[in-house]
Every structure is written in structure tokens, then in C-alpha cells.
């Protein structure tokens with residue numbers, strides 16, 4: 001019987017599930033370990049751009065992932081008095097969907113299982129060795145040809161391997177939640193997202209399904225009143241008086257996360273590779289964290305198909321993919337800077353950034369990239 005290479009994957013998020021699909025589709029015997037009792041993503045909605053959508057297509061998860069989700073066509077930036085500061089219309093040749101996160105996770109999990117991967121929930125990994133040995137919390141030791149570490153920002157396995165180079169907590173963070181659409185919203189334009197600014201606080205309004213709107217409330221990490229959950233409706237109404245009706249629709253839900261930036265010394269050690277936020281978390285200012293995670297998971301499987309030697313394949317993969325990921329990290333951090341600027345300067349920045357072709361090219365380099373492993377590459 002033909003020997004099938006075996007991969008153990010830690011983490012059932014965007015990174016781990018994409019890797020599971022891509023490897024299983026290429027003949028690997030794959031098992032995903034997710035420590036939670038079910039596949040459950042934190043956050044509420046998500047933007048997935050052309051690059052990430054191409055990966056979902058290649059993985060066979062696209063149709064289910066975008067079902068019922070609106071194509072985002074316009075993004076408005078408004079000030080605290082509801083005055084329009086900037087309008088960006090997405091080029092229709094580059095698709096952008098705003099989607100309920102759980103729907104994408106479910107689509108990836110279904111595609112991985114269809115490709116033959118096994119997903120084990122309630123299975124926590126505690127350590128990994130560069131030789132390909134994975135230790136689970138239940139004491140089981142597993143030897144694999146490849147271990148993929150996709151366990152998110154707080155990755156314990158990455159830290160155990162000594163791969164972390166930079167972990168920078170950024171000065172801002174965000175509360176995310178979903179609210180039900182009103183009758184008017186259900187029949188209205190689902191493709192316009194609006195970012196409202198008031199001082200250093202923001203309300204991002206994004207329709208993300210036929211029935212739900214994704215709300216992201218962004219603030220400085222030191223802003224204890226704004227980052228409290230459940231949110232203080234009284235304060236948010238005062239900061240955004242024109243959004244009173246919207247704020248009143250927010251109940252007790254919502255979760256606060258601080259933004260962070262992660263860089264590694266290397267993305268792999270021997271037969272172990274680190275993917276997704278565990279390897280390269282970035283702030284969400286250009287909505288590319290999951291996009292990068294999915295692209296790099298797919299390209300990793302392609303490199304492993306090209307090179308029989310696992311450590312050599314992982315080296316070649318990192319050399320090929322890391323520059324674009326780091327560019328995306330830099331642009332995303334840069335676009336977060338106006339949060340700390342006075343309102344007039346921020347207004348100037350948005351108007352210049354909105355018109356600058358150079359800025360637009362930097363911002364869309366990832367979106368325009370055709371990911372390795374998708375139809376045309």
C-alpha cells in the first residue's frame with residue numbers, strides 16, 4: 001500500500017482548517033486538533049477580499065462561505081457629526097464580501113472533511129518537537145511527518161519552540177458583535193459599510209448577511225469606559241449622538257480584543273510550521289489577517305507537494321510568502337496611526353490617502369496577489 005504522509009494540525013481556525021483542506025486534497029492523512037468543544041470563532045463578521053476568496057474557491061469552500069453575504073461595494077468614513085470625510089468605492093473586479101465569521105469556519109470545516117481530514121474537538125495540544133512529535137493534554141504522543149501549528153496569537157506551541165521574535169501589543173483594540181437587521185435594513189443596500197469617527201473612537205457598521213449587521217467598536221486600549229462590555233450605551237450615545245438608534249439595538253453581547261503584531265524568527269522548525277495569527281498577527285485595519293492565514297496555509301501545502309523533504313519545503317515556502325505578509329503587516333499598522341491624531345489631521349490623511357495612487361497600491365498589493373495554489377498559479 002502507498003504510504004500517505006501524515007499531518008497533525010493544531011487549531012481549528014481559519015489557518016488550521018485551510019491547511020487541513022489543502023493538505024488532504026493533496027493526499028495527506030490529516031487530523032485537526034481543536035481544544036474547544038466545537039469549532040467556534042471569536043469575533044462576529046469578517047471582510048474577505050479577492051485574495052482570500054480565491055483561496056476559498058481552491059479549497060472548495062467558497063459557495064458555502066459567501067452564501068447570503070453581501071458584496072461590499074462602498075466604504076464611507078464619517079466624523080462624529082455624520083459629515084462625510086471620504087468615500088471609497090471598491091473596484092468591482094476585486095471582490096470583497098462581508099460575512100458572518102462562523103459561516104466561513106463551517107464552510108472550511110465541511111470542505112476539509114469532504115477532502116478526508118479528521119477534525120477532533122476537545123483535543124488540546126501542549127507541546128511539539130521539531131522532529132514532528134506532538135504532545136496532547138491527555139498524555140497522548142503522536143509522531144507525524146508534519147505538524148502545523150495554527151493555534152492563534154497566544155500560541156503556546158510556538159513559544160515552546162522559541163520561534164517568537166516580536167509580540168507588540170498595539171495601543172488600540174475593538175469590541176465586535178452582531179445585531180439583527182431592521183426591516184428597512186433588510187430591504188436596503190447591503191453593500192455599504194460606514195466607519196464613524198469620534199475622537200479616537202470608531203463605530204464600524206457592516207451589513208454581513210441577509211439578517212445581520214456586524215458592528216465593530218474601536219477604541220484606545222487605555223480607554224476603560226469605551227472598551228467595557230457589555231457596552232455603556234449611555235457613553236456611546238454621547239460620543240455618537242447621530243447613532244443613538246443603532247446603539248440602542250446593542251444588547252449584552254460583544255467581546256473586546258486588543259490588536260497586536262507578531263513576527264517570528266522563522267516560520268518553521270524542522271517538521272513543524274507555524275501559520276496564521278500564531279506566526280504573523282496584524283491589526284485589522286485592512287482586513288487581511290484571515291486572508292493571509294488562508295493564503296499561507298494553501299501555499300504551504302503546494303510547497304510540500306513540490307519538495308519531498310519537509311524542512312526544505314517549509315524553508316522555500318517561507319522565503320516565497322513572508323515578504324508579502326510583512327508588507328501587509330506594515331500597511332495595516334500604518335493605517336492605524338490616524339487613531340492617535342487630532343481630527344483635522346486625520347481628515348487630511350483620509351482625503352490624501354483616498355486619492356493617492358501610491359497609497360492605494362500599497363493597500364491593495366495583497367488583494368491583487370494571485371495566491372499560490374489557486375487556479376491561475
Ligand SMILES: Cc1cc2nc3c(=O)[nH]c(=O)nc-3n(C[C@H](O)[C@H](O)[C@H](O)COP(=O)(O)OP(=O)(O)OC[C@H]3O[C@@H](n4cnc5c(N)ncnc54)[C@H](O)[C@@H]3O)c2cc1C
Nearest residue numbers: 011013014015035047125151152276277284287289290291
Ligand atoms: C477586531 C478584528 C477584526 C478582524 N477583521 C478581519 C477581517 O475583516 N478580515 C480578515 O481577513 N481578518 C480579520 N481579522 C484577523 C483574523 O480574525 C485572524 O487573522 C484570524 O482569525 C486568524 O486565524 P487563526 O486560525 O490563525 O487563529 P484563530 O482564529 O485564533 O484560531 C486558533 C484556533 O486554535 C485553537 N487553539 C488554541 N490553542 C490550542 C491548543 N493548544 N490546542 C488545540 N487548539 C488550540 C483555538 O481554540 C482556535 O480555534 C480581524 C481581527 C480582529 C482582532
